[in-house]
Amino acid sequence: MTQDNSESVITQSDGDVVDWLTNHTRDERFLDNIFAQMCVRLQRAGIPVKRATLHLLIHHPQWLGARILWADGKREADIARVDYDVRERSEYIGSPANEIHDGAAEIRENLERDPSLGRRHAVYDEMRAQGLTDYVAWPLYHTLGKRHIVTFATDRRGGFDDAHIAGLQKLLPVLALVSEIRMKNRLARTLLETYVGSHAGELILAGATRRGSGTTVRAAIMICDLRDFTKISDNWPRDDVIDLLNGYFDAVSDPIVRHGGEILKFMGDGLLAIFPLSEPQACANLLHAVTDARKAMTALNEKNGEAGRTPLNFGIGVHVGDVMYGNIGSRARLDFTVIGPAVNMASRLEALTKQLGRPVLLSRAFADHVAGAFELDRVGEHSVRGFSEPIELFAYDG
Template identity: 40%
Template sequence: MDASRLRELTDWLIDGGRSATSPTRFMAECCERMVAAGLPLWRVGVFVRTLHPEIYGRNFIWKPGAEVEIGTVDYNILESPVFHNSPLIIVFRQGLEVRARVDDPASKRFPIIEDLRAEGVTDYVALPLPFIGGTVNASSWTTKQPGGFTEEQLAALRSLAKPLARVVEILSLNRMAASLLDTYVGNGAGERIMGGQIRRGHTETMNAAIWLSDLRGFTALSDRLPAETVVDILNQYFDCQVAAIKKHGGDVLKYMGDGLLAVFPIDEYVGDEKQVCSNVLEAAHESRTSVADMQYPIGDAVERFRFGVALHVGRILYGNIGGGNRLDFTCIGPAVNLAARLEKIASQTRRTIVASEGFAGICRGGWSDLGEFPVAGFAKAARVYGLADETSAA
């Protein structure tokens, strides 16, 4: 092995692997440097747990001459026989190194070893990557070298695992912060906060299509059903909207009880407001179908649901608002206020989807003029439009 290259690699890791511009590039360059230093690597995996409501962990797999593969596993992995019979579970739960030579009969207790034998692998070692916070993540290293890893090569891998763990922890924490921000404030807001827009008063104006919806009869529903059931219903109800909103370029900013506020940014320089509004309307159509199809069994009955959504377009103030060091990244402005009033009009007229004159004027076709309505807080009445394929029950 090349001792000088190993020292250079250690220094590169201690310095944070700065020449790598992304986690995948870091993984590739790290493994390539190891091979250049004399480590006969075939397949390398790094497995990191995440703090995410749906994803238990992420894995990065490197092989010589191939792109780094990135995968995710959900929480079902915890019940999987494959995971429970894997060497990695020992690393995760006990923080111990696991060695498994393919010619060692004791290695047969791990089903993965037979798969590796078929690839021509001769040796496997799983090493812990302990984080400063106390969690233990894992790495796996395989070789096709006859006889497996030498003791010198194993010692090199163990010594490199320590600085590797520090870099992986930093990358993991950065991704975790971004993931949590996306989860709780939305993608657009999360990017701005990570970019340094964190002080109270840091705001910007933007032109956007606005989506404001709520569940019909929610107050009565909350009164007659257990709180746990109501939460489950709300989660399913929001699922009916969020997937469509994100699919069509929207950013969910806030949940307010049964209410949902989302924005669809409009690029004023590109002039894409017609396309954006068309996307918003398509998302509304999809959400209407999903909510109508939603069923929730309660006892011998099956609960069905209706919702209403108001669509508007205008300028909003978007940024940090709050008191002291407790801030909320949200949007305000007359356009948001009007959308909230329109949503109430949707309820009054028993419509599912209503739009302002501005929105209907951009996204033409398929609208019925419902007339003018007085709007609390606004000097002028607002002309409201409903979809032509809906009939008012008012």
């Protein structure tokens, strides 16, 4: 077969890959699956791809980005998260990603030649060790100037030829569109999970966006508040206050999520969370979360003490009851939250923790759900602001 015929076959086949990306991926939700399928189709089209990566900058509170890696013989791609501090590490400095982010329009590296004559970076040594012969990386342009990266490598003797490179380049605009759609969908989901919680986020994505829409949920309600925060914020540097708050919220929030709770909002130095009673062990899970949070706070205070910081303390009020769970707010600005007398009761109990000197106060209604399973200390009946009858309270020191 002549070179011209080879190029003709490749051009026709890579057109099939472009058509597949354009017209037959609309029902595929996950970008890593699309990317893996695309690489397999490229091989069938005569483009000898043996390794490919997609490097994406994402909006996430913990991660700068993600890398999708496909290798020959794999039906699925591997996904690795990338830390925010990666750009200070040797794995990034001098890498193809570094060059692309600095403005390079293409990185091409002949991996067959003497390594001393080419670019010097560990990633090239790794690919040579895998028997790869040629490598190419391009920016993947999304709207508003956002640049991501796609790379391809082969083990073909002599590397990619001109027809292979042309076929890969033909994919880039369509891959950019397909990947941007999935990224924006993932971004929307991530932002909702970050700011309103996973359950509320799912409801909003499903269309629960009308003001006043919602449902009645029976749940255990937990309100937590940091003690003496006003004094801390008045006397400490701003960055120290933010760092302290983040540490405190990590200590309290992680156990809540781990034990099945839903954090609905952070309120300055406090938080509101619910454990829906549709889960039979919801109330027990809440107390397990409290136990773990107290342990985490003890560890945090030990760490803060080494830095000369004052120990932190919190108060928690817990009640159980029916709450209205849904959209509340103005015409243009909504909050997906819970309201109702049960929420008010939890808030009042949290305030009483200061007066009674017990960090965790539970209502009798909640205590009845965990009777016998946890050691609770009855602290008597107490008047609660906004409620006509005294409330029997229990303290939990677990």
